[in-house]
Every structure is written in structure tokens, then in C-alpha cells.
Amino acid sequence: MAGVGLQEIVTALGGELTGEASAANAVRIDRIGPLEGATPSTITFLSSPRLRPLLGASQAGCVIVAPDLRDVAAARGAAIVTPDPYLYFARLTQWWVARAREPVAAGVHASAIVEGSARLGAGVSIGALVVIEAGVTVGDGAVIGAHGYVGRDARIGAGTRLAARVTLGERCVIGARGVVHSGVVIGADGFGFAPAEGRWEKIEQLGAVRIGDDVEIGANTCIDRGALGDTVIEDGVKLDNLIQIGHNVRIGAHSALAGCVGVAGSAIIGKHCTVGGAGMVLGHLELADHVHISAGSLVTRSIRKPGQYTGVFPIDDNAAWEKNAATLRQLHALRDRLRTLEKASPDKNATGTA
Amino acid sequence: MAGVGLQEIVTALGGELTGEASAANAVRIDRIGPLEGATPSTITFLSSPRLRPLLGASQAGCVIVAPDLRDVAAARGAAIVTPDPYLYFARLTQWWVARAREPVAAGVHASAIVEGSARLGAGVSIGALVVIEAGVTVGDGAVIGAHGYVGRDARIGAGTRLAARVTLGERCVIGARGVVHSGVVIGADGFGFAPAEGRWEKIEQLGAVRIGDDVEIGANTCIDRGALGDTVIEDGVKLDNLIQIGHNVRIGAHSALAGCVGVAGSAIIGKHCTVGGAGMVLGHLELADHVHISAGSLVTRSIRKPGQYTGVFPIDDNAAWEKNAATLRQLHALRDRLRTLEKASPDKNATGTA
């Protein structure tokens, strides 16, 4: 019989299987899917209160729910009760993939070009047309996808997976269990130049990039090598696509940066921070742990206090924006006019301080 | 005799050839160029009223004009009259390229690595060092440029051209007559993680990317695969360079996004929309058909009504900006002070509502 039984899932991932026993045993899952559109062979999850009204009518074979929904879910059919349904769902996707995906075959593709001095761990997979320079170390079970390029003396930790077409520059290091997506460039030169009579004199970038364990890096993201020391990405950091990390930056453990973010040279971002899409952090600034920058915001000063920070012009229909934006260019003058009025007011007690 | 005759162009593309017949017959075109700097062997077009004053003195061999300029243009020399000169110009460039460019030779380059189970249509061209995984389907006349990577079970429609160094991930699909530029990554994992005691637990991305017909995708743009379902790019969409499309996004037919745009996960953009350069659309939002977002604007809420929307801090000289930006941080307080004054005003009828 096709599909996966619910008991098999609970055995692997924990949680309490509820609902009428005979019904739950009959369910066979062939797909993880959203609540909307779920079929009797779909397993889904409910983490957003907004979606609760959809629960009763869902055709899903099984719903992963929190304890407070135990009864409502059981009345509907099979359910798995767990303290954090979203986290359970995440682990379910991992288990699902590990179970279903064909494992990558260990070995070095005949077309790969691997320098003799490279050290490859046990069970390593080196894809088609990969180039590995001298002195490279690849940890056990690591996977380097097709068209990969690994520069001289670089090091890749155990179990780390490089998708097709990743560039890891000379002397750069990534730890264990990392995931690096296509087009990523680690270890290009930082942007360093000294002005010299109207021209720019290159500052050779002598450092490298050091990336910790359990780091994921999105497609076409760039992490530059340090000028003198290293650029550092600590354990558990998650970087989305098309992010720019300048030289000498340090990103603290378990911080997460969304797509199109930029972090300029020598900025230091604390642990457990987040930066929303297209947020930018200027150079030489410092963000404390647990600082959260909203999408589209430009950080122009160090932030020492945890919290959410924002700086975005609110979007409006274009005609309204035009009027407000034009007035904004006179805002300081408006403030002065307001002060003048306040001073002239017959009711001085009613006006605030200038 | 070198060059192209005007009659040949009109025969291929339509339009009415005007101007003194003997003169028009003598013109030989060897270049399509702008009005400024046009030579007697240049064909050019006039679509912007701003450029009309230049028409009389232009040395161009032929000018493509709208009907209202027929007489002015004919007085100058050869002209092609057509309802939409800019569109005519676009089609002329296509005809020109089809005529002049050497056709890509069909066949599989000896250095390409193509798994045996891949199905290649008639007249397909596979470039040097391309890697094509098992189960791939390539439609008739498609071109895959050098260094291309096509993942397992991906599908490429007839006549679609991938420039050098394109990555099309596992199970992703692009339709017919597409153009994909170098460095594009289609099908990297979406950015999905569940928080787990201060760490991030990966949500495996189980969906794929489905791209319609007649889609063009600019250099180094990224389109992530969906988490559970697919990320969808409908027919006729045009994406510029360095764009980030998050997982589960849907972009409606014939929408066009300029460079450096970001669209966060699960956003839905309607048909015939445009987003200006570096515009950003936050996740889970919905834009109706015919919504136009100005460059540099951040969309923070769904937009249900067609129109142009903007949210940009107006640029100014730095000193003026500094003053206005500082005042902006007290704007809400200023409004309160204004209210206080209004309440204290001797002429209550003159003041607006608070």
C-alpha cells in the first residue's frame, strides 16, 4: 500500500496521535501540504489562529495541532498533538526528504578536477566538472555539486552540502552541516581602496572568510574576505538570497537575514538578530544581540538595545505621496513656523515646549 | 551592395514607406540607431515628442514615425509610417538579429555531460560543459548555453534559450520561447525555518518552480522553489537582473519587474503589474492586476486597486535632508502641538478638524 502511516511518523518524530483509532490507522500519507486544499492523503499543520475556522471542514488525512486544539481536531479525524506544530512540521519535512530523496552517490565524478593534495573525507560526493585546488580539505559526507569551485587551502566541514555552481575562495572555511545554494560567492575581495589623487589604490584583501556550523546561505549571496583579519559568520546563521556581506563583518550565532540585505564592511551584528528584506546595515556599526531590523530599513547608527527598529517611507497612492514628499522637504521650516505660532499664541499655557 | 533596402524592411514588418521614391530606393541601411548621431545608413525612430525638434536636421537614412508626423518626415527624406513607432522599432530589432546573427548550431557539445534518460527535442543545442541530469526534457529548438546546469526531471520548453551559466533546479519547469540570462538560479530552496529554542530548524522546500511561456529572466536573478506547492511565474512575465523571488510567490501574466526588486515569500502579484527598480513587496501580500509600484518603494500592505503607488524619501542635499530627517523623528509630537494651537485659536472656524 502506498504512502506513509501516521504511526510511522509519530514513532520517528514524537507527538501524540489522536482521533478514532481505526480511522487513524487507515490513513496513508503521500504529501505534506497546506490546510487549504488538503486531501485525505495529505498531512498538514495548524499554527496560525487565523486558519482555525478552516479546521473543521478540512479533508486532510491528518492535522498537526497544539494541545489546546486536541478536542476540536480529534472530532474531525486523525491528528498529531504536539507543543509546537510549526516546529513539528519543519522536522516532518526533514524526515520526509531524508526518506524519499535518492541519496547522493559518494565518489568523485570522472569529469571533476581535483588536485592531488586535496584531502577528501569518507563518503564525500564531488559532482561533475567540479574544480578543487591544492590543499583543500573536504569533511566526511560533504557534497559538492556540479560546477563547484573550491580554492586553494579551503576547508569544508562534514556533511556540508554545496549546491551546483558554488564558489568557495582560497583559504575560506565553512563548518559542518552547512547548506550553500547555487551562485554563492564566498571569499571575493572586500571593497577596499585608498584614495590617491582622484584615483583609487587597491588594498589587497589578505584575510579570508570563516563560517561556522549549521549555516545556510542562499543563492547568489556574496560574503567577502576580510582585509586584514577574517569575515566571520557564526554557527546557525541563515542567509537568504542575493545578500551582500562586506569584508570584516561578523554575524552572531543564529541570526537570520532576509533576501537582498546588505551589511557593509566591519559591521558587527549580534546573536539572534534578524534583518528584513532589503534592510541595510552601514559599515563599522554594531548591533546588540536580539536586534530586529524591519524590511527596507537603513541602519545608520549602532543599536545597543534589543528591539524592533524601522525606517521606511510609508507607501501611498502616488498623488498623495507626491504632496507629502514635497511638504517633507520643507518640514524643518514648518517646525519653525509652528514655533513662531506657539510663541504668539494667546494661550501660552496650552502650547508645548519648543 | 551592402546594407538592407527599405522596401525589404517594409515587406517584412509592414508600415508605409514614404518620402521621394527614388531617394527611398537608394537608401541602404547598415545600422539601427538613435535619432541623435544617425547617419545616412541608419534607420531610427521617433516616439518621444521631446525629440521632434531634432527630426528636421537628422541625417538618418530613414525615420520610423507615427501618422501625425507623416508630412514633416516625408519633407526630410525617407520614412516609414506606422501607428506605433516604438513597437515597430522593437520588431525591427528582432528581424535584424534573426537576419544577421549566425544561428546556433544544433547538437550536443562533446564536453557536455547529458544523462542517458534525458529527452532532447529536435534541433536542440547543448553547449560546452553543460550538465544535464536524469529525466530532463528539452523542447525542440531550445538552446542551453555553456556551463549550464539542469537538475533532475526539469523541463525546458521549445525554443527557450538559456544563456551561459544558468542553473535550473530539480523538477523546475520553464515554458516555450523563454530567455534566461547568465547566472540565473531557478529552484534554490526557499528561506523557510521554524524557530526552535533560539535556533532555526530547516523546513525542507518540497515544491518547485513553474514558469510559463515567453518569460525573460535577467542575469543573476533568483527564483526559489516553493515550500509545499510551487512558485509560479505566469506567461509573458519579464524579470530584470538581480531580482529575488521568494518561495510560493505567484507573478501574474505580463507583469514586469525592474532590477534589484525583491518579492518575499507567498506574495501574489497580479497581471500587468510593474515594479520599479529596487521596489520590494513583503510576504503574504496581494497586489491586484494593473498595480504599479514606483522604484525604491516598499509594499507593506495588500493593494486591491489598480494605480501607481510610491513610498520614497525625496532626495535632497545632505544638509537639508539632515534637518528634515531630524524633524521627522518628532513629527507625531509636532502634530500634537498643532492640535493644541488649533484648540487655543481665537478663530475656531478657521481651523480644520483635528
Place this chain on the structure above:
Amino acid sequence: MAGVGLQEIVTALGGELTGEASAANAVRIDRIGPLEGATPSTITFLSSPRLRPLLGASQAGCVIVAPDLRDVAAARGAAIVTPDPYLYFARLTQWWVARAREPVAAGVHASAIVEGSARLGAGVSIGALVVIEAGVTVGDGAVIGAHGYVGRDARIGAGTRLAARVTLGERCVIGARGVVHSGVVIGADGFGFAPAEGRWEKIEQLGAVRIGDDVEIGANTCIDRGALGDTVIEDGVKLDNLIQIGHNVRIGAHSALAGCVGVAGSAIIGKHCTVGGAGMVLGHLELADHVHISAGSLVTRSIRKPGQYTGVFPIDDNAAWEKNAATLRQLHALRDRLRTLEKASPDKNATGTA
């Protein structure tokens, strides 16, 4: 004895070696590093007044200083006195790298695919799996890194170095002594389409890209080919990572653009300009020489006068931002209310003009 003597550095790069002679002679340098953390075998530099208090206690083997610090530095130990310590440092890094790095071996890697009609200069190095199309010219001493792609009839100047995985499109040209980092795409099609009854008709991009001498281009940056003429990057321009340069753009000599910048089609940027990170320049605008755009600012009009220009919403804690942003959407109305109050003011002379 390991390391480099200070006399050797001064002989190569100039400057005046000061400090007690016997001590200075004993110093052996094995590292260039920052002032903080410098060891007796580190050479460092002092260019920021902010760091002067650290000078006395530094353990550095040698400090590069400006003439006004000659005595302070000499009292501490060995020093090199030079008018511009930062520039000296830049040249020192170059000298250091030239001295220490293994030279790239000349020759064509056995796995490279080079069309017979390509012309390779003396001492050229072509890396593994490089593809060079017909008609290409590579200048003396140029280096093309692994996985490079050079399109038909492209030209690369003497001494220019392409890192691994660079794409240089058909007919595009880069001058001498350039540096191009991984993932760069030069010569993809510009984003040009004519509207045609709700669809987009492609305008074939017939121009190319012309890049001058001494240009550096950061990782994953894109420079599109021109529509009719060429996109032009003049001598000495420095582009950081993930920058988008649209078709027909011209960037004047010795301008520098930071990461994530976008320059839309047909914009003209003068000489000696700078654009901060994520700054955007809209299409068809013109920036005079010596214009400086702050990070995150959108240029929406031509700028004729040198200076610094900014347009950024100031970042604030989220609650404060929300209040100010909401009020900003009524700013024009607030101005009108202020005017009304001014007209009603008993002290007309005290109020400004409306």
C-alpha cells in the same frame, strides 16, 4: 630569519624609517594588521585620529604614521613616516601580495575549451574548464579563472584578472589591469521591451559593454549590454558586489559604487562620483562630476552640482516610527492646517509666509 625587514619595505615603497636604529633593524614583519592586537612582528598604520590614544601602548613592530606623529611614534619604537599612511598601507598590501603569492602559471589548462580563432597574448593563464569562443582576444599576462566564459569576439586587456566563474559576453571589452570577481555577468541583454496590447515585445539589445583600464568589478555584479550603442564604464571605476548597471549607462572615470547599488538604463554618472550601498539612480538621469549619493538614497532627478545628496527615512524604534510614519501620510494636510492658523494668528507679523 623569517619575516621582512623594515628597510626592505622602505626601499620598495619609500617613507622615512624612524625610531631607535638598532631596534628598527631587529624588527621582522610577518603580518600586516590593525593597530589593535598588533604583535612585535606586525606592521600597522595609523590614519584615524580616533585611534591615536592606542598608539603609545601598541606592541606593533612598526607603525606607519603621518609627519605630525613622528615624535610620538618614534618614542614608542619603529615607525615609517609618510604623508598619507592609508595610501602607504594600500601599497604595502600590494607589495606584500606580489611578494608572497605564488604566481599564476601561464598556459592553457588541458580542460579549457578555446576556439582556434582566439588570440592569446604572451604569458596568458587560462584556467580549468574555461570556455573561450571564436574571435576572442586576450592581452598579455591576463588571467582567466576556472569556469570562465568569454563570448565571441570579446576582448580582455593586458594584465586583467578574471576570478573563477566570470561571464564576459559577446563583443564586450575590458581594458588593462582590471580585476573581475566571481559570478560577474558582463553583457547580458538590457531590459528593453515595447508594450504591445498588454504584452511586452522584446527589443533586441544590439550594443555591447566597453570597460576601461584599471576597473574592478565585485562578485555577482551585472553590467548589461547597450540597446543600440554601448554601455560604458570608464577608466578606474570601482564597482562593489551585487550591483546592477542597466543598458546604455555611462559611469565616469574613477567613480566608485558600493554594494547593492542599481543604475537604471541610460543614466550618466560623472567622474569621481560615489554611490553608497543600495543607492539607486533612475534611468535617463545625469549626475555631474563629484556627486556623492548617500547609502540607501534614490536619485529621482538629475544632479548638476557637486555635493553630498541623501534621501533616507531615519531609523527609529518601531513604535516611534509607526507614529511618525502615520502622521507623515497626513503631512500635506498638516501644512494646510498650519497655514490656516497662521492666517488666523493675532500676531500676523510673527508668522512666516505661507
